[in-house]
């Protein structure tokens with residue numbers, strides 16, 4: 485296969501990118517100076533070499549000597565609250581709002597309504613994490629923080645069903661974020677004020 489087709493195939497695997505757009509990316513790169521392509525190739529290689537996944541929250545972070553990210557390592561992080569979010573960019577948005585100081589878990593995706601659950605949705609790992617936190621007695625609240633759309637609602641109710649047996653009888657609240665967000669809002673695009681309000685009004 486020629487390099488243009490091969491690269492287009494790779495781009496077509498990106499979320500939301502169709503075949504035609506993938507081809508456009510490949511041609512765009514051909515028009516850029518070779519220095520740009522070299523820089524891109526270098527950064528792609530570095531992604532694998534310098535970024536690690538946190539064993540506790542599954543977030544990607546710049547590699548250090550430990551296998552925990554700075555939030556999971558930080559003594560000031562309130563481990564009694566665990567916020568479950570869909571993706572890494574949601575973490576950035578919540579951090580930026582400065583209205584939350586608890587722990588996180590990145591689910592990796594939303595639970596689909598019809599198809600089989602894709603392997604990158606980490607419900608098994610989440611269950612393990614919650615079991616660990618319940619056994620140590622540290623966990624007091626689980627916040628489900630998903631976008632206010634059909635898939636977010638579905639993920640919210642599915643997780644409640646999945647986690648219920650583990651938290652039942654223990655003194656753990658399960659709350660949902662988003663009552664302050666308007667319908668259709670994606671967590672990723674919420675501003676800090678809205679997020680702060682949604683957090684205060686979680687139920």
Ligand SMILES: [Zn+2]
Nearest residue numbers: 538541553556
């Ligand atoms: Zn972490």
